[in-house]
Amino acid sequence: MLKSIKIRILAIFIIFLILIVVICIYKFRASFLTKEERLQKFRPSTAITGLLGSDGKALFKGESIEKDSFDYFKKLNHKIYFSFPIPLDGYVIPILGADTNSFKTLAQHMQWNKYSDNIKSRNIGLDKNNVYCGDQKIPNLNPKNLSFLGDGYLTDQQHTYFCDWEFKAKSDAIKPNIFEKFDYAIFGTKISQTGYYYPLYKLINGSKPYKLILKNTVTNGESTYIDGLYLKVTQPDQLAYLQTFQPNENIHKENSYTTDKINVFFKNKILDITYHTHLQSIPFNFEIYLYDPKTNYYFYKSNKINYNNLKLINTEDKKSNKPIFSNQDSLFIFNTKKLELEKISKNPFHNSLYTLSPSVLSNGKDIYSINSYNIYSSTLFMFFSRLCSSNLELRVMKNMPIVKWEKFRKISIKNPKYDWEKIQGNVWKYKEDLYYLPENGGILKLHSTESSNRFLNNQITFSEAERLINDKSLFEPVLGRKFAKYREIHNFCFKNYVN
Structure with missing residues (x-):
């Protein structure tokens, strides 16, 4: 016992020593290229960053364009600025060429009051000359004839665009290196992403105007788009959500599957499946799965889980962050990053499965409970919410028939x-x-x-x-x-x- 304790103390000391060495190498290695330097090519030269002072208050004091708004657009020194709503930091960029005197938000242009303002339009502004998606000038869109179709779609009757309301980072593909990870874990230094933008898509106009038919979806009878992406559908007037949700699950509907009664779509992707009325949409932690009882296959988004004879053992457990699949021998989780099944254990329910509650199951002899939880970050010097991992456990109470x-x-x-x-x-x-x-x-x-x-x-x-x-x-x-x-x-x- 004493020997085991000594070994543990020695292991902890060695780990601590390695950490100190790594941190010292990182802090004093002058030739090391930082992530911030690697990402400079993504950041506009006019951007203003680091907008929070030591007291957590904003250092950028621009005047709000619209009262009671989210302050996406601001005015300062005869310039219009756009502020990206980034947690723990600020990122403001001037809108080059914007006319200060005539600039207004889309809500002001449409004369919405603060209660009816659409959240999917708050990053859209205009002046007497141009319309803007975030800090981007939308080409050839005439503000004098501007109409808002809803959910980010804009038209002047000659040109139609989709301005996404969720920003993205151009640097998403660059992963932090080991030194940045240690610096973040010990000192809480933010692993920054730079070069933020709102995706902007131009639609092909036809002989008829576009109209919004579903959330995020427009059609003019000739072309159909969802989230600004072309949807290959021959009967857009038949397009509808799969009607398989319970009333308390309707929040998932607009991010789920649609069908024209021939094909089944996830966003703008066509699934390898034929439509029928028994298809089942299954929401899990704001992710959507689909089950086809005719072929006995499951789908995650547009991806077919290419493993036959799977069963979902926690279908009713709406608090789980992952579905648990089973076959005769094993239990699996579908890895949504690698898009493949991963075995987590043998299958204790291969003979029988009884449900006591959505998350408590029995195989006739033992009781199993499903527990989901998240781990959030904290460091030695600061505390803030950054999701580290999502976890799912299966626990057993033996011999409780x-x-x-x-x-x-x-x-x-x-x-x-x-x-x-x-x-x-x-x-x-x-x-x-x-x-x-x-x-x-x-x-x-x-x-x-x-x-x-x-x-x-x-x-x-x-x-x-x-x-x-x-x-x-x-x-x-x-x-x-x-x-x-x-x-x-x-x-x-x-x-x-x-x-």
Whole structure:
């Protein structure tokens, strides 16, 4: 035991020594080319960066073009500036040639009030001469005849454009090197991206004007575009979303699949599938999957998961960040970056699968719970939210046969302020113990008190229920033993390797 402790202390000391050496090499290696230097070619020479002072307040004091707006456009010293809404930093660029006196936002041009302003138009402005998408001048678009079709589409009847409302970085393809990663992890130095822009696409005009038919989708009967990209569809008047969502899932619809009753599309891509009414769209953590029961194949976005006889074991678990697939032998996660299946464990459900709650399953003998969580960054010198990784765990409680579980009570407690928010789930009895299985995941063992009895009888307020559920002396979390784990890394963080 003592020897093991000494080995651990020695290993920690060696790791710490290596870190010190790496940091010293990085800090004092004068010939080393920094990422900021490598990315200068992407940054406009007129850009103003580093806009936050040491107190976190903005150093750029331009006058807002429009009151009650998001301050994308500003005026300073007879110039118009565009401010990219970048977390933890600022990035402002002058709009070259913009007329200060006549400049206005699209919302002002359309005479919208602050409540009806479309979020997909806040990066669009115009003056007496030109229309602008962010800081870009839109070629040949006449502001005098300007019309807004919706969702980023603009036309002057002669020319039609799509101005994306989500900015991108030209430097996205350049990954940070090892020294930058250590500097970020230890000192919190931001791994910057430069050269921000809003994608701008020109549409082909025809004999008829374009009209918005679905979210982000326009057609003139001859050509159809989604997010500014050409959609090869022969019957645009038939174009519709796949109607497979539950009412509480409609938020996913506009980022889902569409069909013209012949083909199935994800965005502007045609899927290798024939349309029929039994296709199923499945949302997971704002990602959309598709299942075709006729061929027994799944799709992720436009990508066919080319593995037959898969089954989805957590279809109803809307809190999971990933779907878990199974075949006779194994459990899999689909890696959305590599676009391939990755095995995470053997399949404990190859003989039978029972559902106690959306995230609690049984194979008849053992109980398995699905737990999803994210890890966020923190450093020695500063704290801020940067997503390090998304994690999914499958945990097991051995030798708890399903035949001894009895559904005891249904829980449903509404929030009086928000009708859509509820504390709900089911209470199950196993032998002499009660377990609360909330619909949003987890297993909580109930300890009998006057308060927990009122909870069981739905005789408790929403706020009190929230407080009680977080009291571990009354609702004891049951984790079980780790059976399988999958981690998707989004950014380099030491926490990814020590948790």
